Amino acid sequence: MSNIQASLDKTRKEMEAVAITDNIRLGEDDRSIVIIDQVKLPNVLEYKTITDLESAYQAIKKLEVRGAPAIGIFAGYAMYVLSKQDEDLEKEEFLKKFRENREYLNSSRPTAVNLSWALKRMDAVAEDNKEKTVKEILEQLKKEAVSIHEEDIQMCLNICEYGLSLLKDGDGVLTHCNAGPLATSFGTAQGPFLLAKARGMDIRVFADETRPLLQGARLTSFELDRAGVDVTLICDNMASLVMRNGWIDKVFVGCDRIAANGDTANKIGTSGVAILAKHYGIPVYTLGPTSTIDMNCPDGDHIHIELRDPDEIKTMWYEKPMAPEHVKCYNPSFDVTDHTLLSGIVTEKGIVYPPFDVNLKKLFDEE
Ligand code: MRU
Numbered sequence: 337m338s339n340i341q342a343s344l345d346k347t348r349k350e351m352e353a354v355a356i357t358d359n360i361r362l363g364e365d366d367r368s369i370v371i372i373d374q375v376k377l378p379n380v381l382e383y384k385t386i387t388d389l390e391s392a393y394q395a396i397k398k399l400e401v402r403g404a405p406a407i408g409i410f411a412g413y414a415m416y417v418l419s420k421q422d423e424d425l426e427k428e429e430f431l432k433k434f435r436e437n438r439e440y441l442n443s444s445r446p447t448a449v450n451l452s453w454a455l456k457r458m459d460a461v462a463e464d465n466k467e468k469t470v471k472e473i474l475e476q477l478k479k480e481a482v483s484i485h486e487e488d489i490q491m492c493l494n495i496c497e498y499g500l501s502l503l504k505d506g507d508g509v510l511t512h513c514n515a516g517p518l519a520t521s522f523g524t525a526q527g528p529f530l531l532a533k534a535r536g537m538d539i540r541v542f543a544d545e546t547r548p549l550l551q552g553a554r555l556t557s558f559e560l561d562r563a564g565v566d567v568t569l570i571c572d573n574m575a576s577l578v579m580r581n582g583w584i585d586k587v588f589v590g591c592d593r594i595a596a597n598g599d600t601a602n603k604i605g606t607s608g609v610a611i612l613a614k615h616y617g618i619p620v621y622t623l624g625p626t627s628t629i630d631m632n633c634p635d636g637d638h639i640h641i642e643l644r645d646p647d648e649i650k651t652m653w654y655e656k657p658m659a660p661e662h663v664k665c666y667n668p669s670f671d672v673t674d675h676t677l678l679s680g681i682v683t684e685k686g687i688v689y690p691p692f693d694v695n696l697k698k699l700f701d702e703e
Contacts, residue, residue: 347493350534351527354563355517360401360409362481367420369413373400374518378558389418389437396444396451399549403519404592404628405488408450411441412481415458419477423470430470434462446640447601447670448592449630454484485521491625491684492522498682499528499588499623505537507585510575510613512544513603514555515590515623524623524682525590526556533565541567542578546603548649548667572605579616587613589673591624591681598675598692599636604668610677619679626683631700636672644669 337345359372363385373384375398384400386392392414395401401410418437422430438455445451461480465473503509515525523530532539541560546552553569560567570578578584587609593601600606600622610620633639646665651657659665681688681696688695 344490344493347497347531348489348522351493351496351517351522351531354530354534355522355527356559356562357517357522359518359521360406360413360485362413362417366478367417369410369417371395371401371410372518374402374555375400377518378554386414387417387421389440392418393440393444396441402551403514404448404450404590405492405520405524405625406518407445407448408454408627409485409488409521411451411454412458412484414441415455416474416477416481419462420474423474425470427466427470427473430473431462431466435459445642447642448628449633450592450625450627453627457484488625488627489521491627492520492524492527494684495524495623495625495682496522496527496531498684498687499525499621500531500535500537502586502621502680502682502687503528503532503537503539505539508540508542508578508583510542510544510578510584510587510609510618511556512552512572512587512589512606512609513546514551514559516556516559518555518559519590520625523559524625525588526560527623528588529560529565530563533563539565540583541565542575542584543567543569544572544575544605544609545569546605547572548652550653551603572608575609576612579612579618584613584616584618587618587620589620589622591622591628592670593633593639594622594624594629594681594696595633595635595639595675596629596631596693596696597635598678598681598690598696599639600673600675600678600681601636601639601641601670602673604671607671607673607677610673614677620673620677621680621682621687622673622678623682626685626699629683629696629699631696636674639670639672641671642669643667
């Protein structure tokens with residue numbers, strides 16, 4: 337075993353002591369995917385078994401499984417599980433159903449590139465092996481789905497280490513949305529806080545509640561609190577005050593798609609946080625795997641922003657409606673943070689600094 341792998345294995349053990357590690361797994365029957373239903377958190381930690389195409393589509397759409405890398409991992413397993421159910425079909429019919437399933441899942445959410453990235457990987461496996469038997473194709477599909485998951489684990493561990501290298505004992509860090517172990521394997525933007533805890537460092541985290549779907553309140557504060565990290569929940573509109581108070585040394589956020597010039601789509605509100613941070617002279621880092629970097633997308637203007645149901649703002653989390661029934665409502669799920677507002681992009685291959693158009697390209701050229 338190489339020294340690098342031995343060191344990552346050590347990081348993994350440290351993370352396993354503080355992180356949720358079973359957010360997505362292949363069912364023991366090899367015909368289902370078992371997820372933690374993220375909509376029910378933090379009140380109920382419940383596992384949900386997904387066996388059919390429509391439930392897989394709805395699990396992504398309704399955010400039962402969410403966070404860019406987690407959606408990719410789930411999509412890989414979903415393609416395998418759905419194909420496994422078609423194992424008795426003739427090969428042509430099997431491949432036709434495979435392509436239809438892929439198209440449908442791909443339409444569930446548009447912004448996080450990891451979904452189409454994982455589906456493309458599964459697709460390439462089916463195409464490359466199409467001369468083989470259905471049984472052999474299935475074996476390869478399972479292998480690929482497991483690889484997507486295992487690679488994500490390694491990527492997260494590296495990102496946690498690189499992210500932690502930016503922090504020092506006593507730092508206050510503001511984060512937005514959820515990019516912890518529920519959203520990926522061991523976490524990207526929030527992974528370093530857990531690793532810091534595992535190593536006895538004292539990091540104070542301020543978690544934006546993240547309107548309207550409250551991923552910060554329901555998921556981030558839940559994950560960090562259960563691990564014993566010093567976390568303080570704030571409403572999104574309090575970020576400016578905590579920065580002005582001098583409580584924030586760095587901002588760590590996740591990402592759903594990074595364009596070739598470094599413009600970054602992340603949960604709605606992230607760009608506002610970055611603009612505030614610039615005002616107060618606080619560095620902003622986005623943390624995510626290279627699978628979230630879309631070199632085919634030149635800049636943020638080319639990122640498709642998902643629009644969601646207005647009821648998520650008006651009624652979803654309340655006993656009674658919180659707005660007049662007919663009032664117009666605009667509910668974009670993500671916004672784009674201009675690359676000029678970012679101090680660095682933390683990937684599993686290292687920290688990328690400006691100029692991002694040059695240095696992101698180098699990251700891929702080095703492969
Ligand atoms: O709508 P969501 O909850 O899927 O949005 C998630 C985010 O914006 C995360 O910050 C991003 O996907 C990174 S998760 C490691």
